[in-house]
Structure formats: structure tokens, C-alpha cells
Amino acid sequence: MIFDKIAHITKELFGQPEKKEWLDELVKNAERLRDENISVPFKIMAVKETGFLIKVAGLYGFVSFEYMPWKYHDTDCWKAVSAQLIDRIFFCKIHRISHDPLSIIVNGEIPQFKKIELIPGEKITSIIIRKTNYGFFVDIGSEFGWKYGSFVGLLHKSQFGPDQSILKKLPGDELQITYQGLDIDKQLILGGDTEKIQWHLGNPARLIGQVVWVEVVKKPDGRGIEFLAEGKYRGKIIVRKKDYPTYYRTKIKQARVKLTDGSRIECMVTGINNKTRFLEFKWIMDFDLNMPMDQPLIDMLDNESVQNLAKIKHEIEGKT
Numbered sequence: 028m029i030f031d032k033i034a035h036i037t038k039e040l041f042g043q044p045e046k047k048e049w050l051d052e053l054v055k056n057a058e059r060l061r062d063e064n065i066s067v068p069f070k071i072m073a074v075k076e077t078g079f080l081i082k083v084a085g086l087y088g089f090v091s092f093e094y095m096p097w098k099y100h101d102t103d104c105w106k107a108v109s110a111q112l113i114d115r116i117f118f119c120k121i122h123r124i125s126h127d128p129l130s131i132i133v134n135g136e137i138p139q140f141k142k143i144e145l146i147p148g149e150k151i152t153s154i155i156i157r158k159t160n161y162g163f164f165v166d167i168g169s170e171f172g173w174k175y176g177s178f179v180g181l182l183h184k185s186q187f188g189p190d191q192s193i194l195k196k197l198p199g200d201e202l203q204i205t206y207q208g209l210d211i212d213k214q215l216i217l218g219g220d221t222e223k224i225q226w227h228l229g230n231p232a233r234l235i236g237q238v239v240w241v242e243v244v245k246k247p248d249g250r251g252i253e254f255l256a257e258g259k260y261r262g263k264i265i266v267r268k269k270d271y272p273t274y275y276r277t278k279i280k281q282a283r284v285k286l287t288d289g290s291r292i293e294c295m296v297t298g299i300n301n302k303t304r305f306l307e308f309k310w311i312m313d314f315d316l317n318m319p320m321d322q323p324l325i326d327m328l329d330n331e332s333v334q335n336l337a338k339i340k341h342e343i344e345g346k347t
Contacts, residue, residue: 050129053084053085053086054086054124054126054129056084056085057083057084057085057086057121057124057131058124060084060121061120061121061122061123061124064120065120066118066119066120066137066139067083067084067118067119067120067121068083068116068117068118068119069081069082069083069088069090069116069117069118069119069133069135070082070083070114070115070116071112071113071114071115071116071117072087072113072114073113074105074106074109074112074113075089076102077091077092077102078090078091078092078093078094078095079092079095079109079112081133083119083121083131083133084121084131086129086131087131088121088130088131088132088133089130089131089132089133090119090132090133090134090135091132092105094122094133094134094135094136095117095135095136096117096118096135096136096137096139096140096176097168097176097177099156099177099179100157100164103156103157103198104156104157104164104166104198106198106199107154107155107156107157107198107199108154108156108166108168108169108199110199111154111169111173112173115172115173117135117139117173118135118137118139119133119134119135119137120133120134120137121133121134122134140174140175140176141174141175142175143171143175145178145206146206147206147207147208148205148206148207149205149206150203150204150205151167151170151203151204151205151206152167152169152170152201152202152203152204153165153166153167153169153170153182153201153202153203153204153217154166154167154169154199154200154201154202155196155197155198155199155200155201155202156179156198157198158196158197158198161181161183161184162181162182162183162184162185162186162187163181163182163196163202164179164180164181164182165179165180165181165182165202165204165217166178166179167180167204167206167215167217178215179215180214180215180216180217181214181215181217182202182204182217182218186217186218204217204218205217205218231256231260231299231304231306232299234256234257234260234296234306235296235297235298235299236295236296236297237295237296238293238294238295238311239256239257239293239294239295239296240256240291240292240293240294241254241255241256241262241291241292241293241294241308242254242255242256242258242289242290242291243286243287243288243289243290243291243292244288244289245287245288252286252288254292254294254308256294256296256306256308260306261304261305261306262294262296262305262306262307262308263305263306263307263308264279264283264294264308264309264310265297265298265307265308265309266279266280270297270309275312278312279310279312282310282312292310293310293311294308294309294310294311295308295309295311296308297309
């Protein structure tokens with residue numbers, strides 16, 4: 028039993044007469060702290076089956092997992108973080124003191140943590156406390172030395188990204204994650220996939236309406252190309268009738284075939300697709316300089332212009 032262990036340790040430390048007198052003084056002081064309901068610090072020394080062996084008011088004691096300053100789903104979660112808690116100091120109130128054998132039980136369920144404002148996009152080292160079929164439950168409290176308590180969130184398997192070695196991780200292992208914010212229920216939103224995180228934080232949306240340099244990247248299989256803005260945001264060149272006259276659309280299709288890996292083109296970001304995580308690009312080209320003089324005028328106009336001309340023609344013909 029844990030209480031026998033505490034008694035054995037106390038006997039070894041204070042077996043001599045002069046040390047026994049000092050022990051009596053420590054016990055009296057602990058009783059005073061209990062009677063006056065004073066908050067005192069305690070230091071975690073070792074993990075046991077149902078709680079922690081601690082040092083409080085100069086004496087060995089015990090705090091149950093149930094009466095720690097925060098809660099977990101089960102005892103396995105406590106054991107997963109226990110290595111990070113050894114030698115950490117928290118606060119408690121002495122709940123009970125027994126003399127034969129000597130044992131001290133404390134209650135750590137008292138307010139004691141400072142508040143902290145987590146920054147979306149911040150990279151944090153977490154500890155896995157539970158592994159499930161759909162991801163990991165992690166605690167990021169250790170990142171801050173537990174000064175702000177415990178922060179538990181779910182890292183869903185959809186956030187694992189291309190590095191599947193993460194699947195070999197176990198409770199107690201550290202995991203680098205990124206804090207994305209809070210959901211409507213004030214629960215942590217955590218991510219590991221850098222691209223998804225950027226989209227979740229809405230960073231690509233700031234590019235809408237801007238002219239950016241877009242890098243051309245040939246796909247490894249040789250079956251196409253990708254377009255990257257700022258080296259990380261994928262996109263597509265959208266060739267709509269409303270945006271380009273017929274001649275312009277033809278020129279863009281011809282020019283696209285000639286693009287080489289690593290080349291850069293100037294585009295305007297016209298929109299985003301959050302579901303597919305793609306930007307929409309409008310390729311800016313100085314077509315006028317290369318436009319042949321014998322190109323039919325009708326092919327240089329967009330649909331709206333053609334419709335307006337047809338309307339004017341109809342009105343003129345109606346008057347004659």
C-alpha cells in the first residue's frame with residue numbers, strides 16, 4: 028500500500044531521537060496548515076498506481092489522480108504524462124493526516140493556474156495521452172512547464188499529413204503539433220498538416236485580388252503541372268469566357284503547353300476553393316504585343332461585347 032511506503036520512508040528518515048523531534052514539529056506544522064485551510068506547495072516525487080507520491084510541508088504524502096489540479100479520462104492518461112510531472116510543483120490543501128502509520132493526503136483541486144492566450148499558428152510540443160482509431164488525444168500543458176495547467180485536444184488522423192511514421196507513436200511520446208484555435212465549443216483545434224493549417228487559418232484568402240508570382244512545377248509522373256503561389260499555395264489557371272475574349276483563351280492554352288518546370292508567371296488571385304484548397308489564378312499576359320493584325324475582330328471580343336454588338340445590329344436593322 029502507498030501509505031505503508033510513506034511510513035517506511037518516514038521511519039528511515041526520522042528513526043533517530045533527534046530526528047523524531049524534528050518529525051514531530053513537521054507534523055504539528057502540517058496539522059496547523061490543515062486546520063487553518065492554508066494552501067501549500069507540493070512536489071511530485073513518483074507515480075503510483077492511483078496517484079503520486081509527493082513531498083509537502085517537509086513530509087512525504089500522497090495525492091490521488093482524482094484530486095490533482097486537472098482531470099483526465101482515465102489513469103492511463105496520468106501515467107502517459109507522469110514522466111513530465113516528476114519534480115513539478117503544484118499547490119494543494121492538506122486533507123487528512125494519520126499518525127499510525129504516518130500518512131498525509133492532500134487535495135490539489137484548488138485554483139492555481141495563470142491564464143494564457145494561445146496564438147493560432149504556434150508550433151507546440153505535445154504529449155500523447157491516448158491513442159484511438161481516429162487519431163491522438165494530446166496534452167500541450169508540458170510545453171509551458173504546466174504553469175497554465177492542462178490543455179487537451181484531438182489531433183485527428185486527417186491532420187497527420189504525408190509522414191505516416193506518426194502512426195507508430197504511443198501514449199507518453201512527444202508530438203509536434205500546431206495550435207489552430209478554438210471551435211464553437213471552446214475545444215482546441217490542433218493540426219499536423221502544415222498545408223491544412225494554413226487554409227484553416229485563412230492565410231491564402233489574403234491573396235485574393237493581389238498580383239503574385241506563381242511557380243510552375245512539373246508533376247513527378249510527367250502528366251501535368253502544378254502552380255504554386257508563394258511556394259506553397261496550389262492553384263489553377265481558370266480560363267472563363269467572361270474573363271477572356273476567344274483569342275486570349277486560345278493564346279493561354281497555347282502558352283500553357285510551353286511552360287517549363289521552375290519557370291514563373293505573373294497571375295492575379297481571383298478566388299479560392301477551401302474544400303479542395305486551391306487558389307484560382309488569372310494569368311496576366313501582354314497578349315496585345317503578339318496579336319496578329321489579321322485576327323478577326325469578333326474573336327477578340329468577350330461574350331458580353333458580342334451580345335451587345337448583336338443587340339445594336341438588331342436595333343439598326345429594325346429601323347431600316
